[in-house]
Amino acid sequence: MLALGFASGLPLALTTGTLQAWATVSNVSLQSIGFLTLVGTAYTLKFLWAPLVDRYAPPLLGRRRGWVFLCQILLAISISAMGFFSPSTELAWLALLAVIVAFLSATQDIAFDAYSTDVLHDSERAAGAALKVMGYRVAMIVSGGLALVLAGTWLDWRYTYVLMGVLMLLCTLATMLAPEPEVVAKAPRTLALAVIEPLSEFFSRRGAVMILLLIVLYKLGDAFAGALSTTFLLRGVGFSPEEVGTVNKIFGLIATIVGALAGGSLMARMGLYRSLMVFGILQAVSNLGYWILAVTPQHIWSMGLVVALENICGGLGTAAFVALLMALCKQEFSATQFALLSALSAVGRTYLAGPFTPPLVESMGWPSFFVITVFIGMPGLLLLWWKRHEIRALDRDELAPDANESQDEPQTAASS
Template identity: 80%
Template structure:
């Protein structure tokens, strides 16, 4: 498809595409469970005086996001006979997630930490399965020139869900509903998202499913690893957001214990300033990617998201003040939205449509390796040995290897660019 109007007009038309718009709600459904088994659960455990070490190990609940490529071939090979190859899986997992998230409200971390953690693991598994199908669907349904906008809208929906199930959930739990009723409400939100799945369009070209489960397992991997620089591209995916993962691993605990803010203050700032900054970051990311190209966007946004970690250092060395926290949260959300939008576009560009479920699952799971196996377990001892200020300085340095590797593989990244840099 060739665009003949002004660049701004092409941005407007691509964001208004019937293939892009549903990704906002589907992205919301994708992002909702993560905070409920991560930061919000972390805050609940903190309020109920669970030890810092146990809170750190709660991050291992996200293991399903790292291992989801193991059952992604099943999603590629089989499809329930309901709404099409991808949407059927999305719809079923959304209904199951609605029930399981609500069930988390039946327990508390202070009295039933083991049971609550086990239920959270099930939520993470179902959420990872929904992600497999949703990522494959968005990769299949978007036209090539819509990937930047599609990635931005996915990120926007995802981060809106993080605000709702993170910041808003904290306020609701602290001031209005209590923790358990808040989880009941979040389960209801997930159930409503299933409506958008029913209304979303099917891809114009539906790729043929693998002939056998063996083909669904072997062919996506053999095709990917036959590419030049495949190993270093995988390493780049692990390292690109590693500094961001370390900075965010215990960010809620830091704001509550380290910086001295209240639960309501943390929730309110995340809800108001985080929401506005997320909208700016995600939509600006989609527009800038169309202008800059994928490689330059990844480099620029990667630098910005690394530098934004210094904001937490400022909070750690200054007295608590709502204005300073609002600025830091806004900066982090803008830079995080920019970086994640470019990163999602990279993952989509790396996938072949025939194997989009398995390949995207492999790539996105690798991106969670740092957050799950490094940032979660290593952050508590780093904080204890370095203190909060020293720790946040280290998170900036952790981001540098990923940027260096990105520069080294710039030729391969440019060859994958969804929107050529000459198309300004």
């Protein structure tokens, strides 16, 4: 889970934060930087081709690992190719390559999420989700913080992206060594069934639409706060790329490890619903750290504290969120159902936070914007409280797949 989580997280920063930093120092306009977030559209649409991953299998390494391996090879090539284009003169070509990387990364995520859902026992779900998120966030620090340091001091942007491509190629070793699930679910007999059955099974559950809305809203405030966080630190506060990269690499890495280990331990004790609520509150309130940076004098230690707090709280929230998505999936359809759920979680980041953050910042300024992001996170927490009976039932593994509890008629464990 740790190694494959790293492979899953490596491409994201290279098409978001790191690409954003590269465009910022290349004097690309704020509006163009904001719309660069649309290259991640593949993450919100991946459910459209997830049935192909469920139905067909590459000739090597099985139905799940085979797709992961193939995507990792193509990602290594595409990420390396990004380094040979400049944002200032070839932004369109660079954005096109970023779209390809995002598509391949989303496909890798489809297969990896299905694999983790299949291979982890119920008792391993909390720890597995925490280590998966830990690997993911460590990769984002490597392709985010470390990449900025390398591009600014040791290598230029071209060779930094080539190096990231090589790291992705090395991740194929983990894929080849990963074990197959003890129980291998049969693939759908036809592509039509691969499309219809996962959706009909999920939407036959009572309250399914509200659960989908919860998934969209849960991390929305976090998405708005992080949409232009790199541009804020560089242009809004005035730190150098090397300072931002170093702080992310050191404080971010330490905080990620602490957050992941704490998340797995606390989830096992607190249960899924309480973890989602407590961690959700923490990830919303942690956005105020950016407000403090915006209204206080520039200091690298204050940035380090804010980065550490964001990584701990964001990691806790993400670990609980991933555990929720795994609990909602049925093994036979894990690729398509997980893709649908995780795609919905990216809607806020791609279609709302990316395009709407620049005009919000320009109209109200950085300090007011970060205060607003705390309130953007509140509707998701209110909906989580409203659906608490369904979440608690999932946590007890007593929720029938075709008869979820409604918020109006909470059932007892026995009647469930």
